[in-house]
Amino acid sequence: MGMTITEKIFAKASGKNTVIPGESVWLDVDILMTHDVCGPPTIAIWKNEFGEKAKVWDKNKLVIFPDHYIFTKNPHANRNVEILRQFAADYDLPNYYDVGTERYKGVCHIALAQEGYNIPGTVLFGTDSHTCTSGAFGMFSTGVGNTDAAFILGTGKIWEKVPESMKFVFNGVMPPYLTAKDLILQILGDITTDGATYRAMEFSGSAIASMSMYERMTLTNMAIEAGGMSGIIAVDDVTRSYLSELNISEYDEFTSDSDAKYFSEYTYDVEKMEPIVAKPHSPDNKDTVSNVAGTKVTKCYIGSCTGGKITDFQFAANILYGRKVKVPTFIVPASISVAKELGEVTFNGSTLLEIFSDAGCHIAESSCAACLGGPADTIGRSTDGDVVISTTNRNFPGRMGSKQAGVYLASPLTVAASALTGEITDPRNYL
Amino acid sequence: MSEKIIGKAYVLGNNIDTDQIIPAEHLVYSTSDPEELKKYGHYALSSVPPSQAGLPQGNMPFIEGDNHISQYNIIIGGSNFGCGSSREHAPLAMQVAGVKAIIAESYARIFYRNSVDGGFLTPFESNSELKGVIKTGDEVELDIDSNVLVNKSTSQTYQLKPLGSVHDIVKSGGLFNYAREHQLI
Ligand code: SF4
Numbered sequence: 001m002g003m004t005i006t007e008k009i010f011a012k013a014s015g016k017n018t019v020i021p022g023e024s025v026w027l028d029v030d031i032l033m034t035h036d037v038c039g040p041p042t043i044a045i046w047k048n049e050f051g052e053k054a055k056v057w058d059k060n061k062l063v064i065f066p067d068h069y070i071f072t073k074n075p076h077a078n079r080n081v082e083i084l085r086q087f088a089a090d091y092d093l094p095n096y097y098d099v100g101t102e103r104y105k106g107v108c109h110i111a112l113a114q115e116g117y118n119i120p121g122t123v124l125f126g127t128d129s130h131t132c133t134s135g136a137f138g139m140f141s142t143g144v145g146n147t148d149a150a151f152i153l154g155t156g157k158i159w160e161k162v163p164e165s166m167k168f169v170f171n172g173v174m175p176p177y178l179t180a181k182d183l184i185l186q187i188l189g190d191i192t193t194d195g196a197t198y199r200a201m202e203f204s205g206s207a208i209a210s211m212s213m214y215e216r217m218t219l220t221n222m223a224i225e226a227g228g229m230s231g232i233i234a235v236d237d238v239t240r241s242y243l244s245e246l247n248i249s250e251y252d253e254f255t256s257d258s259d260a261k262y263f264s265e266y267t268y269d270v271e272k273m274e275p276i277v278a279k280p281h282s283p284d285n286k287d288t289v290s291n292v293a294g295t296k297v298t299k300c301y302i303g304s305c306t307g308g309k310i311t312d313f314q315f316a317a318n319i320l321y322g323r324k325v326k327v328p329t330f331i332v333p334a335s336i337s338v339a340k341e342l343g344e345v346t347f348n349g350s351t352l353l354e355i356f357s358d359a360g361c362h363i364a365e366s367s368c369a370a371c372l373g374g375p376a377d378t379i380g381r382s383t384d385g386d387v388v389i390s391t392t393n394r395n396f397p398g399r400m401g402s403k404q405a406g407v408y409l410a411s412p413l414t415v416a417a418s419a420l421t422g423e424i425t426d427p428r429n430y431l
Numbered sequence: 432m433s434e435k436i437i438g439k440a441y442v443l444g445n446n447i448d449t450d451q452i453i454p455a456e457h458l459v460y461s462t463s464d465p466e467e468l469k470k471y472g473h474y475a476l477s478s479v480p481p482s483q484a485g486l487p488q489g490n491m492p493f494i495e496g497d498n499h500i501s502q503y504n505i506i507i508g509g510s511n512f513g514c515g516s517s518r519e520h521a522p523l524a525m526q527v528a529g530v531k532a533i534i535a536e537s538y539a540r541i542f543y544r545n546s547v548d549g550g551f552l553t554p555f556e557s558n559s560e561l562k563g564v565i566k567t568g569d570e571v572e573l574d575i576d577s578n579v580l581v582n583k584s585t586s587q588t589y590q591l592k593p594l595g596s597v598h599d600i601v602k603s604g605g606l607f608n609y610a611r612e613h614q615l616i
Contacts (some may be wrong), residue, residue: 024596038517041462049607050616076459129541145519145545159596159606194511195444198540227511227543229540285512337457375541396515 002257004165005232006200009140009254014122021164021261029061030122032152035108036066036190037287038127040083044372045150055158063095063117064088065108067366070099074375078142106335106366109133109221109305113242114337118234120243121252125152130305130393132223136216137243138253140200140233143224143297163202163229164263165256166191170207171272177428179315180211180218181307181391181411183268185276188225189286190266197227202256207270208233213242214309221306222393225283236347251345275414277389280406281397289414289426299388300325300419301400302412303332303364304371307391310341312412313356317347317415319430320359326422329361330380332369339366361419373401389418436531436553438572440456440582441493441503442480442486442562448515449542451478453524455516462523471520472499472527485567493528500529505573507565508535512554513542522551532573534580534591536560547597550605556592575601 007019014025034042047054051086056062061219071079081099097105097115105111109130112118120138125131127149134141144158151156170183186240188195201223216238220231226372233239235253243249288335302308313331333339342353342363356363362379370380371392382388382401388408390394390400395407410418413427420430459472476484476493485491493501506525512535513521522545523532533546533555546554553575556583561580565571569584578591594601603609610616 022595041519044463127517143517143541145517145549147519147542147549147606148544151548151610155610157615159600161596193514194537194539197511197537227514227539396448398450398455 001261002259004202004236004256004260005138005254006140006163006165007344009121009123010162016269019162021162024161025090026157026159027123029125029152029156031061031063031124031151032127033063033108033112034143034149035068035128036070036084037068039064040080042127042146042149043087045146046153049150050154053152057154059093065097065105065111066099067107068204068375071365072375072377075377100127106303106338106356107368110309110334114335116246116248119251121254123382125158129224132228132230133217133221133305135220135230135232136213137239138233140230142230149167149373163198163200165202166196167262167265168201168203169267170205170270172207172269174207174210174270176365177275177413177431178270178273179411179413180215182221182273182276184222185278185286185299186273188284191223191226192284193282194227196201196223198229201228201231203233209236209383212309212311213238218306228383275411278395278409280395283394283409289424293426294422295424296387296391297418297423298327298386299329299417300329301370301388301390302415303330303369304392305334306393307412308332308338310338310345312391313342315412316416317352317355319413319427321347321355323359325419327419329419331356331361332364333366334381334413336366370400373399389415389424391415432453434575436475436487436505438504439502440505440507440567440569441560442507442565442567444483444486445509446511446514447508448455449518450515451519452521454478458520468527469499475524475528477585486562487566491567504529504531505571506530506533507561507563508533512538515538517541519545519549522546522549526551534561547600550604550608553601558590558592561589568610
């Protein structure tokens with residue numbers, strides 16, 4: 001019987017010819033990623049369990065990005081970064097990207113792609129639930145807890161259950177008013193927040209083929225919102241050319257066999273789809289933008305690993321160009337490289353940075369910022385009574401700050417259009 | 432000899448997320464200081480909405496007063512148990528509160544792995560919905576090896592899904608113990 005891409009990667013990483021969903025296998029891990037929130041407890045468990053002989057299994061395969069709680073005066077948060085810094089110094093780690101230095105990169109999932117850690121056919125684990133983002137590169141990537149991460153840190157191995165795969169096919173040509181965010185919010189509404197638990201979500205179809213790597217990463221990023229173990233998209237020319245820019249040319253390209261077995265299959269025609277939001281307080285609380293249009297908002301937020309990539313800002317700039325925002329609007333580039341590109345990429349002759357400043361947006365430094373609330377002094381954090389429309393990935397109560405705030409998740413087009421009017425607005429009105 | 436867990440059931444609904452299990456504001460306590468560790472038990476399941484706490488009746492606190500140990504040691508849950516963040520403090524808090532096993536219809540993957548690999552508690556999956564047939568406070572007996580649950584209050588027996596490959600890790604008391612026993616580390 002045929003295998004899916006995910007099954008093929010599992011077979012390779014476990015040294016087997018074939019694997020079947022449900023079977024548990026030991027995987028050789030290619031990259032372990034951690035950050036300032038889960039890194040310190042992972043290191044503590046690793047030291048405790050391995051004791052005197054604690055050894056990092058492979059320094060080159062450990063990547064550490066401080067990104068979550070970093071531009072803050074909060075002492076516990078700063079202590080966490082200090083622990084990482086000390087650890088990196090003690091063990092002479094080559095892939096530590098310290099904040100406050102020119103090595104600082106920004107949000108881990110985007111930095112992994114930009115720094116060349118996402119290699120097709122490989123296995124990447126991270127101490128963050130959105131580690132599934134890297135799957136856009138035809139690889140297996142997923143989040144784990146601290147004990148698992150500590151185990152990988154010492155051994156380079158971890159057990160994992162081979163997931164069943166679900167197939168999502170998007171046919172048609174993407175209309176200008178839709179982004180990958182609309183597609184994933186549609187899926188979430190259709191399958192709910194546990195619709196993909198312990199499964200791999202495989203995306204394909206002509207609409208995916210024409211998407212940039214960054215748009216693809218929006219889809220794989222939110223696989224976890226459906227409970228998914230991973231999201232995955234097969235390598236194609238778009239992937240190859242992204243990697244060749246980084247001088248990466250050697251890797252395994254896997255594709256799903258035509259007789260591979262899927263748990264379920266969903267087919268969409270993007271030309272018939274509409275801009276979508278997830279209403280408070282769950283990412284599967286789907287509605288169309290046209291249905292909720294007119295709902296007042298108090299803040300607009302464009303940022304995070306989901307919606308703070310250069311492509312997200314290009315969408316937003318399309319709408320904000322030559323116009324003024326009506327409510328506080330935050331632009332939070334996911335990475336330093338995205339921040340730099342804001343000053344380089346142009347639309348109608350103006351840089352995106354000029355467009356956003358002229359529109360009256362607040363432009364923040366790269367980090368997770370208010371995507372997960374964070375300490376009280378975090379930029380863009382929601383306060384009591386706020387109604388936020390955001391390009392981020394979660395809208396549980398309190399996720400962006402106050403439990404007394406409501407968050408709508410939407411595409412950068414919809415958020416930008418809503419910023420102009422102070423109410424949820426269909427981007428088609430401005431395109 | 433097969434290992435049994437005997438005790439009182441505490442019944443919860445669907446989508447019990449890690450914030451309901453241990454709210455983020457309590458994650459500041461040290462997990463290595465024995466006194467501070469008790470706080471995790473004290474606040475375990477403290478954010479479950481009161482009407483959903485201890486079904487079918489609701490409003491049955493998991494932890495009474497200042498205690499950090501619950502009178503209930505087996506949790507019966509619905510689907511998607513443990514969804515939300517990847518925090519390992521969630522199964523830890525329940526372990527500190529005295530919980531030995533959870534029997535839910537399904538789990539969020541990271542919570543499931545954390546429970547097993549951290550050696551905090553044993554997560555079983557039921558074959559059918561149990562939250563309608565077992566009541567909070569029922570005396571239950573769980574046989575870990577044959578995956579059978581007996582509700583002694585009603586004399587009903589339920590066959591649960593086998594633990595499969597995680598059984599050995601559960602038996603060892605966590606991933607590191609397992610690995611040491613099998614000379615993996
Ligand atoms: S931007 Fe948000 S979702 Fe992404 S890693 Fe940071 S906190 Fe997590």
